[in-house]
Amino acid sequence: MRCPWTVKSIEWYREAEGLTSYYSRIMDMTGRYLDRNGSVLDVGCGIGSLTMELAMKCSGVEAIDKSGLAVAALGERIKELGLSNIQPRNVSFEELSLGRRYHAVYLSYVMGLVQGWSLKKILEHSSRYVFIAIPARGIKNDFNVLSLAGRMGMDTGTLRQPCHKDIIPIMDALGVDYCVDVFESEFGQPFCSREEAMDFFKHYYPDFAARNGELNQWLSENLEYRDGRHYLPSSRESALITIVK
Template sequence: MNFDWNSDTIRWYQQANTYSGFFKNISDLIVPKLEGYSTLCDIGCGLGLIDLELSKNIKSITCIDINEKAIKSLEKSVKDREITNIESHVLDYNDIDGKWDVIYVSFFGSLNLEEFLPHCKKLIAIVNKKSSSKFCPEKHSSSKETNEKVEESLTNKGILYSNTEVSFKFGQPFASIEEAKKFIRIHSPKISLEDLEKFLLLYLIETGDKEYPFYIPHMKSMDIFEIEGEL
């Protein structure tokens, strides 16, 4: 997924993670799967929020993403936290030529996971499940790769895998109603004013929190796929 990272989407994503602890929750599940391994590559890393968490539990992390703004945001986070074992590169995943103990992919490249296997001993992939929890107006949102499609793809290709189903909160907090409206418009650009107002009436809640008085709840359901690499 080539996410449209900009100052707004970067800020919202980071705020949602801080508010929910989403990537800390994922990290807690991933860390035991890294036992015995020392190098990891996150392909399509985005802001690298999972890598900031995992950096405490593995010797070396390489982060790769095609989006320069995302990588610059990650590099700032790494510098601010004085993390020394994360290196990052602006790079298309098709151009990787390295080898690592573990390759991690999150909501990215899920229907072609076999392409990563020659580069690792183990592949961990986070894949969306279909969810009844509405985060943006459904009729305006784009379709995504889902766990069912990934399972079908792996089975058809004869690739053995194990998977674990999980679900965590990853809703979006807002400082104002206007910010919530801007968020919806960016993620659902074709939405009408009427549909926007209806959606917010149904799903925007007041939190009583001074910093983020408004919130759109969302449960993000996922499968964690594990596949043996070819190294």
């Protein structure tokens, strides 16, 4: 999970987005359920990495996010590409009123909304499908940070994250029909320099970055050199939950 958004983190994310197979995997798994004439709601759209893919498959996508910065970045991309079927809105899911139902509702890595009340509300917004992509493991291991935590002797409690196992009892209690597919995708990060990689860790993993020397050493062992740039690999293991109404 890479939040919160800043101007720099948006740049990092756009670069990673250009190299990952994560979004195309989601489309491979869900695209066949979409209706060309149907509408989609993308909840917690971020800078629109999934939204852009969805827009190629259906008549309209409403993309909402509570971060004004992320929505503004998506707005810029829509303008650059001259797209007319994406409606970005800076609104939180909590504030969203039930104005219409969408053929499909997507949530990709919006872990704060993996709760009973939100799932009920998500279901109300969908006429047919809900797709939820979420980590498949309860401990975050993006960029293999567990190996770094082990080396530093750090408590891995700070790396806990909600995963698909947390949402299954909620769906069972609501009596919905669902299936779960676990999939892996590379979601690494390119950098211009080792210093930039340090800045990235300062932003996303401040506890690790405080141990400058150890982090620097770990980066020197883990950064790869690809196409003239540094690249930190990351294998993301996700669960795609498909709910059919």
